[in-house]
Amino acid sequence: MGIVIAVISGKGGVGKTTATANLGLGIAMYGKKCIVVDFDIGQRNLDMILGLENRVVYDLVQVMDGEASVRQAVIKSKANDNLHFLAASQTKDKGVLNSEKVKVLVESLKETYEYVILDSPAGIESGFEHTIEFADTAIVIVNPEVSSIRDADRAIGILDAKSQRVKEGEEVRKLLIVNRISAEMVQNGEMLKSEDILDILNITLLGKVPEDKGVIDASNQGKPVILNEKSIAGEAYIRISKRLCGEDIPMKDIESPQTGVFRKFTGMFR
Amino acid sequence: MFGWMNENKSASIAKDRLTIAIMSDRQHLTEFPFMDELKAEIMEVVKKYVGVNNVEIKKEIEGEIEALSIEIELSRD
Numbered sequence: 001m002g003i004v005i006a007v008i009s010g011k012g013g014v015g016k017t018t019a020t021a022n023l024g025l026g027i028a029m030y031g032k033k034c035i036v037v038d039f040d041i042g043q044r045n046l047d048m049i050l051g052l053e054n055r056v057v058y059d060l061v062q063v064m065d066g067e068a069s070v071r072q073a074v075i076k077s078k079a080n081d082n083l084h085f086l087a088a089s090q091t092k093d094k095g096v097l098n099s100e101k102v103k104v105l106v107e108s109l110k111e112t113y114e115y116v117i118l119d120s121p122a123g124i125e126s127g128f129e130h131t132i133e134f135a136d137t138a139i140v141i142v143n144p145e146v147s148s149i150r151d152a153d154r155a156i157g158i159l160d161a162k163s164q165r166v167k168e169g170e171e172v173r174k175l176l177i178v179n180r181i182s183a184e185m186v187q188n189g190e191m192l193k194s195e196d197i198l199d200i201l202n203i204t205l206l207g208k209v210p211e212d213k214g215v216i217d218a219s220n221q222g223k224p225v226i227l228n229e230k231s232i233a234g235e236a237y238i239r240i241s242k243r244l245c246g247e248d249i250p251m252k253d254i255e256s257p258q259t260g261v262f263r264k265f266t267g268m269f270r
Numbered sequence: 271m272f273g274w275m276n277e278n279k280s281a282s283i284a285k286d287r288l289t290i291a292i293m294s295d296r297q298h299l300t301e302f303p304f305m306d307e308l309k310a311e312i313m314e315v316v317k318k319y320v321g322v323n324n325v326e327i328k329k330e331i332e333g334e335i336e337a338l339s340i341e342i343e344l345s346r347d
Binding site (some may be wrong): 028098126146149151153154157161186189190191192193196199200201209 | 288297
């Protein structure tokens with residue numbers, strides 16, 4: 001039986017879909033069978049990030065409605081055979097999801113895949129609730145910025161209230177990724193440190209991803225940034241993926257002056 | 271090393287503001303601990319007459335008046 005991971009955020013635009021694509025690919029590169037599912041009905045985007053937009057024939061809603069089988073709808077990643085993808089419906093809206101259908105789909109995916117990663121819609125309406133309902137683990141994505149952190153806290157509150165695991169008296173694992181960190185700004189006291197964000201949200205840190213122009217370049221091409229060996233964000237996603245696969249990878253301090261331009265700058269004072 | 275310089279920098283302002291805002295957000299959520307039960311019961315009552323998908327209850331404040339607004343989403347079939 002595979003584990004189900006919901007990737008969530010309170011606010012949109014913090015890098016949720018990018019994280020989903022890269023973690024899915026990272027886990028697949030680690031040798032595990034993984035499927036990423038776009039639950040953002042009506043705002044399909046994961047297909048673009050994965051470079052699979054031209055291959056979508058059937059979508060998630062058609063599978064849930066029995067119009068297509070999982071096998072027919074699933075698309076294999078170009079980058080790694082272990083990674084499969086199920087697209088969101090572009091024409092319907094979030095209201096079409098309901099608990100029973102989501103449960104059936106998630107249960108059937110768990111039988112085939114070791115990791116089932118659900119890319120949740122932003123916000124906290126019903127589409128979000130259905131994505132987190134049957135998850136074993138939630139990965140919360142935030143940017144080191146006030147509105148993203150506040151909205152993440154609300155999303156975590158709803159997760160705690162609606163999760164099936166919590167209702168059954170178990171725990172849903174909550175992990176945090178801080179995305180788009182600028183070491184220079186943190187050093188200048190202009191950006192919140194990951195430790196501060198952890199204090200405020202009171203959850204476990206899964207990883208830190210630095211700001212990296214390569215991310216946009218990667219999405220332009222539909223090749224997730226984890227494939228770019230020169231990218232610092234890509235490296236961060238490799239570390240995070242390994243942690244998700246159970247490896248004990250120490251947290252890299254990307255907020256200290258050892259990285260990039262800042263290193264040269266502080267070097268002058270040594 | 272630069273710690274003493276950062277006291278009044280915007281990151282520490284952000285932390286203070288967030289801590290307070292989130293505390294008040296959480297309080298709001300726990301203000302009506304019976305909310306889920308209330309929803310379920312309303313759903314049961316309405317179901318006797320018409321199909322229901324979901325019930326949402328929100329607290330609204332207008333001037334002096336606090337109100338709970340109840341939104342009932344009907345099912346199509």
